[in-house]
Amino acid sequence: MSAEAKMEIGQLTVSASPHIRCDESISKIMWTVNATLAPAALFSVYRFGVKALVTMIICIVAAVVTEYLIQKWQNKPVTVSDGSAFLTGLLLAMNIPSTVPWYMPLFGSVVAIAVAKHTMGGLGYNIFNPALVGRAVLLASWPVAMTTWPEMASKVDGVTSATPLGILKLQGYEKLVSVFGDKMEMYKSLFIGTRSGSMGETSALLLILGGAYLIYRGYINWRVPVFMIGTVGVLTWALGGHAGLFSGDPILNMLSGGLILGAFYMATDMVTIPITNNGQIVFAIGAGCLTVLIRLLGGYPEGVCYAILLMNSVTPLIDRWLKPAKFGARR
Amino acid sequence: MNYWEIFKKGIFEMNPIFRLALSLCPALAVTSNVFNALGMGFVVMFVITANNIVVSLVRDYVNPKVRVPVFITIIATIVTLTQLILEGYFPEVNKELGLYLELVVVFAIILARAEVFAMKNTVVPSFFDGLGMGVGFAVAMVFIGAVRELLGPGTFLGYQVLPASYDGPLIMILAPGAFLVIGLMIGMFNVIGEHQAKQAELKRRAATAAGLVVQRSEA
Numbered sequence: 001m002s003a004e005a006k007m008e009i010g011q012l013t014v015s016a017s018p019h020i021r022c023d024e025s026i027s028k029i030m031w032t033v034n035a036t037l038a039p040a041a042l043f044s045v046y047r048f049g050v051k052a053l054v055t056m057i058i059c060i061v062a063a064v065v066t067e068y069l070i071q072k073w074q075n076k077p078v079t080v081s082d083g084s085a086f087l088t089g090l091l092l093a094m095n096i097p098s099t100v101p102w103y104m105p106l107f108g109s110v111v112a113i114a115v116a117k118h119t120m121g122g123l124g125y126n127i128f129n130p131a132l133v134g135r136a137v138l139l140a141s142w143p144v145a146m147t148t149w150p151e152m153a154s155k156v157d158g159v160t161s162a163t164p165l166g167i168l169k170l171q172g173y174e175k176l177v178s179v180f181g182d183k184m185e186m187y188k189s190l191f192i193g194t195r196s197g198s199m200g201e202t203s204a205l206l207l208i209l210g211g212a213y214l215i216y217r218g219y220i221n222w223r224v225p226v227f228m229i230g231t232v233g234v235l236t237w238a239l240g241g242h243a244g245l246f247s248g249d250p251i252l253n254m255l256s257g258g259l260i261l262g263a264f265y266m267a268t269d270m271v272t273i274p275i276t277n278n279g280q281i282v283f284a285i286g287a288g289c290l291t292v293l294i295r296l297l298g299g300y301p302e303g304v305c306y307a308i309l310l311m312n313s314v315t316p317l318i319d320r321w322l323k324p325a326k327f328g329a330r331r
Numbered sequence: 332m333n334y335w336e337i338f339k340k341g342i343f344e345m346n347p348i349f350r351l352a353l354s355l356c357p358a359l360a361v362t363s364n365v366f367n368a369l370g371m372g373f374v375v376m377f378v379i380t381a382n383n384i385v386v387s388l389v390r391d392y393v394n395p396k397v398r399v400p401v402f403i404t405i406i407a408t409i410v411t412l413t414q415l416i417l418e419g420y421f422p423e424v425n426k427e428l429g430l431y432l433e434l435v436v437v438f439a440i441i442l443a444r445a446e447v448f449a450m451k452n453t454v455v456p457s458f459f460d461g462l463g464m465g466v467g468f469a470v471a472m473v474f475i476g477a478v479r480e481l482l483g484p485g486t487f488l489g490y491q492v493l494p495a496s497y498d499g500p501l502i503m504i505l506a507p508g509a510f511l512v513i514g515l516m517i518g519m520f521n522v523i524g525e526h527q528a529k530q531a532e533l534k535r536r537a538a539t540a541a542g543l544v545v546q547r548s549e550a
Contacts, residue, residue: 107500115511119518140507141500 026123029219030083036210037090037265043206044098044199048150052098052199055105056090062109063089070118084123088112091131094200094261095305096138097149104142108134128312129269132305139305149196163197164190164256165301173242173249190255201258211264220268223277224284228263229254231288240296259291262304267311274318282318287311334459341463347440348471348513349520354440358475359509361431365488368476370424371431372469374413376462379441381409383461386449402445403436410435440468471516478512479503 045053067085071078080086089109096105112134120126139146149163164186167176180186189195193203200207214220233250240248253259263284267273273283287307294303345351348358357375362368385405393401414432417425425432435441444464449457480486483503485493493499502508 101498103498115515119515137500137502137507140502140505142498143501 026079026084027082030087032217032219033214033265034083034087034090036213037087037094037200040200040203040206040210040261041090041094043193043203044094047193047202048098048199051150054102055096055098055100056093056199058102059093059096059105059109060086060089062106063092063113066110066113067118070114071122074118076122079123082123085113088117088130088134091200091265092134094265095131095135095198095258096146097197098199099148099150100138100142100145104138104145107141108138111137124271126271127315128309129266129272132266132309132312135305136309149198163301164195164252165295168252168256169295169301173252176252187251187255190252195256197256198258201261204255204260207260207264211260214264214268220264221277221280223281224268224273225260225263227281227284228267228288228291229259231285232259232291235289235292236295239292253292253295257295257302258304262287262291262308266304267308272312272315274315274322276319276322276324279315279318279322282322283311283315286314334456337456338459338463338466341460341465341467342470343467343520345464346467346471346520347464348468348475349517350524351440351443352517353443354438354468355513356434357431357438358472358513359506361428362472362475362479362509362512363483363504364480364486365473365476367427368472369469370421370428372465372472374417374428374432374435375438375441375472376465376469378406378409378413378435379444379465379468380458380461382406382441383444383449383457384454385409386445387452387454387457390450398446398450399442402442406441406445407436440464475509475512475516478516479508483508 041056045056063085064080068078068080071080089112092108092112093105096108112130115137116128116130116133117123117126147166162170164176167179177183177186180189191204193205195202211220211225215222215225233254236248236253237250238246238248240250240253267284267287274280287304287310290307290310291303294300294306300306341347343350347353348355354375357371361371382402382405386402389401389405410433413435414425417428417432444461448460452460477487480488481492483499483501485491485497485499500508503512
């Protein structure tokens with residue numbers, strides 16, 4: 001036997017299937033998602049100042065520390081380095097205004113990780129998206145602070161303003177356009193992100209770029225953001241205007257609020273949405289419909305958070321309803 | 332049967348709210364502060380004990396087929412009495428509890444104890460069963476109320492406990508906060524219960540092992 005062949009035999013390993021694995025792992029996916037969020041996060045720090053950075057750091061540190069303590073306490077393997085708690089903290093930070101006092105992001109992160117994630121059994125077992133639960137709890141807890149957004153245009157501290165959707169809801173479309181000057185200016189401002197809002201929902205451009213990369217890598221399904229944003233666009237175009245059917249402004253509705261952030265980063269959470277393509281389409285359309293329902297008829301100007309949480313709760317039903325037939329079997 | 336055992340089981344082992352998960356409606360609705368929780372706790376304690384006594388007295392004369400309407404009538408009578416007493420002597424409590432006082436008639440735990448216990452036992456054990464369940468219910472209510480009042484407005488029985496600058500989460504005094512607190516407390520009780528069961532199992536094993544050793548050495 002040649003030396004080469006011997007070496008080859010020495011390298012043979014006996015193992016159970018699967019034999020071919022891809023090099024994806026939870027931590028790789030999570031850190032990639034974190035990285036794609038970084039531009040939008042940095043942009044918000046640039047726009048909102050150091051306060052945004054502080055709020056973001058509080059969110060992330062609180063989420064990671066909570067996860068560490070809970071896993072230690074339960075004698076489970078500590079998985080804080082996989083980036084999922086980091087992502088929850090970052091997403092929560094993107095969902096709240098930068099001006100909130102320090103204890104609100106802290107409380108939100110602890111609730112998100114401890115209640116929404118670990119009481120359900122940890123990563124992969126949670127029914128609801130932890131970051132959105134954190135935000136919903138914060139919104140119910142401090143409704144005023146959570147809906148007071150910093151004014152972007154002025155550099156003066158403490159000046160607040162309503163979000164575009166808030167103005168649309170309370171003062172109407174014409175007023176909103178006049179705030180920005182004209183329609184094109186408004187779209188541009190919404191797209192680039194020079195408007196008030198929660199930290200992560202301002203720049204549609206950077207969020208779409210980040211989301212597009214995730215779609216390219218195959219980490220998220222393109223159907224979810226496309227169908228969710230599309231549903232919101234069509235429905236607000238058809239029903240959102242005051243001059244009868246099809247007089248709404250779909251571009252405004254698609255670009256404003258937390259829709260882009262939610263559609264790309266929260267409605268695509270692997271754990272809390274249906275497994276099949278068809279199921280994800282149903283999920284996305286449902287979330288879009290609920291968003292429009294809340295925006296047009298509800299008490300809140302924005303409803304992406306609740307829409308996704310509500311659809312999270314029917315995910316098991318969608319999965320059961322759209323269970324694919326076994327190969328060769330009749331339904 | 333040991334009366335102390337009957338009394339005790341309602342407080343922890345079979346706590347109406349945390350272990351049996353019965354009567355969660357009042358546990359959600361009237362626990363936003365300790366005062367209301369305490370008031371409701373006492374009312375239910377009285378009603379459940381009185382109902383158990385009456386049911387155990389009349390159980391031989393009730394046709395099993397119509398027992399539920401009969402029980403409900405008895406409970407309704409007791410609740411009406413309680414309501415009139417509260418209205419007369421404790422108008423403040425009556426005002427706070429409001430509608431929920433009338434709803435005591437349909438609290439699951441009261442009917443459940445009548446069905447499960449008072450229907451099958453004599454007066455004295457039924458009295459202790461009702462009292463134990465009532466105390467367990469009241470303790471659970473005050474527990475939930477205390478957590479919600481402390482974390483929400485930062486007070487206890489209306490007195491400011493935490494510094495006035497404390498800006499508590501509003502959710503604690505809203506219904507979702509009650510769900511969170513009850514859920515987490517049920518989880519806590521399950522953990523303690525499991526731990527106790529494990530300890531008892533270990534003790535039993537140790538005892539049997541010791542018994543085996545004794546038997547062997549005797550052989």
